[in-house]
Amino acid sequence: MVVLLIVMMAAVQVSYAAVYKVGDSAGWTTLAHIDYTNWSATKNFQVGDIVTFEYNAQFHNVMRVTHVMYKSCNASSPIVTFTTGNDSIKITNYGHHFFFCGVPGHCQAGQKVDINVLRVSAAAAPTPSALAFPILPVAPSPRSAAPFIYLKGAFGMMGLAMAILAFSNSA
Numbered sequence: 001m002v003v004l005l006i007v008m009m010a011a012v013q014v015s016y017a018a019v020y021k022v023g024d025s026a027g028w029t030t031l032a033h034i035d036y037t038n039w040s041a042t043k044n045f046q047v048g049d050i051v052t053f054e055y056n057a058q059f060h061n062v063m064r065v066t067h068v069m070y071k072s073c074n075a076s077s078p079i080v081t082f083t084t085g086n087d088s089i090k091i092t093n094y095g096h097h098f099f100f101c102g103v104p105g106h107c108q109a110g111q112k113v114d115i116n117v118l119r120v121s122a123a124a125a126p127t128p129s130a131l132a133f134p135i136l137p138v139a140p141s142p143r144s145a146a147p148f149i150y151l152k153g154a155f156g157m158m159g160l161a162m163a164i165l166a167f168s169n170s171a
Protein backbone atom coordinates (compact mmCIF):
# COMPACT_ATOMS: atom_id res chain seq x y z
CA MET A 1 0.00 0.00 0.00
CA VAL A 2 2.73 2.44 0.97
CA VAL A 3 4.79 1.43 -2.05
CA LEU A 4 1.80 2.04 -4.29
CA LEU A 5 1.40 5.52 -2.82
CA ILE A 6 5.04 6.35 -3.46
CA VAL A 7 4.78 5.20 -7.08
CA MET A 8 1.66 7.30 -7.62
CA MET A 9 3.28 10.35 -6.04
CA ALA A 10 6.30 9.95 -8.32
CA ALA A 11 3.99 9.86 -11.34
CA VAL A 12 2.31 13.11 -10.26
CA GLN A 13 5.66 14.86 -9.89
CA VAL A 14 6.98 13.75 -13.28
CA SER A 15 3.87 14.81 -15.18
CA TYR A 16 3.99 18.31 -13.71
CA ALA A 17 5.11 20.52 -16.62
CA ALA A 18 4.35 24.21 -16.95
CA VAL A 19 4.01 26.54 -19.92
CA TYR A 20 5.45 30.03 -19.50
CA LYS A 21 4.68 32.86 -21.90
CA VAL A 22 7.70 35.15 -21.94
CA GLY A 23 6.65 38.63 -20.81
CA ASP A 24 3.20 37.34 -19.83
CA SER A 25 0.42 39.33 -21.54
CA ALA A 26 2.85 41.81 -23.12
CA GLY A 27 4.71 39.02 -24.91
CA TRP A 28 8.07 39.46 -26.61
CA THR A 29 8.48 43.13 -27.43
CA THR A 30 10.47 46.31 -26.97
CA LEU A 31 7.40 48.57 -26.80
CA ALA A 32 6.26 47.71 -23.27
CA HIS A 33 9.77 48.01 -21.78
CA ILE A 34 9.42 44.67 -20.04
CA ASP A 35 12.20 43.74 -17.64
CA TYR A 36 12.65 40.17 -18.82
CA THR A 37 15.34 39.53 -16.22
CA ASN A 38 12.78 40.37 -13.57
CA TRP A 39 10.16 38.26 -15.29
CA SER A 40 12.47 35.26 -15.42
CA ALA A 41 13.66 35.66 -11.84
CA THR A 42 10.17 35.08 -10.45
CA LYS A 43 9.76 31.71 -12.21
CA ASN A 44 10.70 28.27 -10.99
CA PHE A 45 11.64 26.67 -14.31
CA GLN A 46 11.87 22.88 -14.47
CA VAL A 47 13.13 20.47 -17.09
CA GLY A 48 10.13 19.59 -19.30
CA ASP A 49 8.57 23.06 -19.05
CA ILE A 50 7.76 25.01 -22.20
CA VAL A 51 8.52 28.67 -22.81
CA THR A 52 6.61 30.47 -25.55
CA PHE A 53 7.63 33.65 -27.33
CA GLU A 54 4.73 35.57 -28.86
CA TYR A 55 5.57 38.57 -31.05
CA ASN A 56 5.00 40.29 -34.36
CA ALA A 57 7.30 38.38 -36.71
CA GLN A 58 7.67 41.46 -38.92
CA PHE A 59 9.54 43.29 -36.19
CA HIS A 60 11.12 40.66 -33.95
CA ASN A 61 12.62 37.19 -33.78
CA VAL A 62 14.07 34.86 -31.14
CA MET A 63 17.68 33.73 -31.12
CA ARG A 64 19.12 31.22 -28.70
CA VAL A 65 22.73 32.21 -28.07
CA THR A 66 25.74 31.50 -25.86
CA HIS A 67 26.39 33.38 -22.64
CA VAL A 68 29.17 35.43 -24.26
CA MET A 69 26.92 36.45 -27.15
CA TYR A 70 24.09 37.17 -24.72
CA LYS A 71 26.20 39.55 -22.64
CA SER A 72 27.37 41.51 -25.66
CA CYS A 73 24.14 41.26 -27.70
CA ASN A 74 26.12 39.62 -30.49
CA ALA A 75 23.66 38.23 -33.05
CA SER A 76 26.25 37.12 -35.62
CA SER A 77 26.08 33.37 -35.00
CA PRO A 78 23.05 32.21 -32.99
CA ILE A 79 22.73 28.58 -31.91
CA VAL A 80 19.21 28.57 -33.34
CA THR A 81 16.82 31.23 -34.65
CA PHE A 82 13.03 31.22 -34.36
CA THR A 83 10.91 33.45 -36.58
CA THR A 84 7.28 32.29 -36.54
CA GLY A 85 5.96 34.87 -34.07
CA ASN A 86 4.65 32.10 -31.83
CA ASP A 87 7.55 29.89 -30.87
CA SER A 88 7.28 27.22 -28.20
CA ILE A 89 10.56 25.90 -26.86
CA LYS A 90 10.74 22.91 -24.57
CA ILE A 91 13.38 23.00 -21.86
CA THR A 92 15.22 19.70 -21.97
CA ASN A 93 18.17 20.30 -19.66
CA TYR A 94 19.35 22.12 -16.55
CA GLY A 95 21.24 25.38 -16.59
CA HIS A 96 21.01 28.71 -18.44
CA HIS A 97 19.17 29.14 -21.72
CA PHE A 98 19.96 32.51 -23.25
CA PHE A 99 17.62 34.17 -25.74
CA PHE A 100 17.40 37.58 -27.34
CA CYS A 101 15.82 39.33 -30.29
CA GLY A 102 18.29 39.50 -33.17
CA VAL A 103 16.88 42.67 -34.73
CA PRO A 104 19.55 45.40 -34.41
CA GLY A 105 19.15 47.43 -31.22
CA HIS A 106 16.47 45.27 -29.63
CA CYS A 107 18.74 43.21 -27.38
CA GLN A 108 20.47 46.40 -26.26
CA ALA A 109 17.03 47.81 -25.46
CA GLY A 110 16.40 44.89 -23.10
CA GLN A 111 14.69 42.32 -25.31
CA LYS A 112 16.72 39.47 -23.85
CA VAL A 113 15.94 36.74 -21.35
CA ASP A 114 17.87 34.10 -19.43
CA ILE A 115 15.79 31.00 -18.70
CA ASN A 116 17.68 29.39 -15.84
CA VAL A 117 16.69 25.90 -14.74
CA LEU A 118 18.08 25.20 -11.29
CA ARG A 119 18.86 21.66 -10.16
CA VAL A 120 17.64 22.49 -6.67
CA SER A 121 14.62 24.46 -7.87
CA ALA A 122 12.08 22.13 -6.24
CA ALA A 123 13.71 22.51 -2.83
CA ALA A 124 14.25 26.27 -3.10
CA ALA A 125 10.64 27.07 -3.98
CA PRO A 126 8.10 24.30 -3.37
CA THR A 127 5.80 23.60 -6.29
CA PRO A 128 2.02 23.58 -5.73
CA SER A 129 2.00 19.78 -5.98
CA ALA A 130 4.59 19.49 -3.21
CA LEU A 131 2.57 21.78 -0.95
CA ALA A 132 -0.66 19.89 -1.61
CA PHE A 133 0.91 16.54 -0.81
CA PRO A 134 1.80 16.20 2.86
CA ILE A 135 3.72 12.92 3.05
CA LEU A 136 3.78 12.65 6.84
CA PRO A 137 0.08 12.05 7.57
CA VAL A 138 -0.14 9.29 4.93
CA ALA A 139 2.87 7.09 5.71
CA PRO A 140 2.51 6.36 9.47
CA SER A 141 -1.22 5.54 9.45
CA PRO A 142 -2.35 4.36 5.99
CA ARG A 143 -5.65 3.02 7.41
CA SER A 144 -6.91 6.26 8.93
CA ALA A 145 -9.57 8.01 6.90
CA ALA A 146 -8.48 11.64 7.20
CA PRO A 147 -5.51 11.67 4.82
CA PHE A 148 -7.57 10.02 2.10
CA ILE A 149 -10.31 12.59 2.33
CA TYR A 150 -7.63 15.23 1.90
CA LEU A 151 -6.16 13.43 -1.11
CA LYS A 152 -9.58 13.08 -2.71
CA GLY A 153 -9.99 16.83 -2.61
CA ALA A 154 -6.54 17.48 -4.03
CA PHE A 155 -6.41 14.89 -6.76
CA GLY A 156 -9.94 13.89 -7.66
CA MET A 157 -10.17 10.41 -9.10
CA MET A 158 -6.72 9.40 -7.91
CA GLY A 159 -7.60 10.24 -4.34
CA LEU A 160 -10.87 8.37 -4.72
CA ALA A 161 -9.01 5.32 -6.02
CA MET A 162 -6.71 5.45 -3.00
CA ALA A 163 -9.68 5.69 -0.66
CA ILE A 164 -11.19 2.59 -2.26
CA LEU A 165 -7.90 0.74 -1.94
CA ALA A 166 -7.66 1.74 1.71
CA PHE A 167 -11.19 0.54 2.32
CA SER A 168 -10.58 -2.82 0.66
CA ASN A 169 -7.35 -3.20 2.64
CA SER A 170 -9.01 -2.69 5.97
CA ALA A 171 -12.06 -4.83 5.14
Ligand SMILES: [Cu+2]
Nearest residue numbers: 060101103106
Ligand atom coordinates in the same frame (compact mmCIF):
# COMPACT_ATOMS: atom_id res chain seq x y z
CU1 LIG B 1 12.89 42.64 -31.44
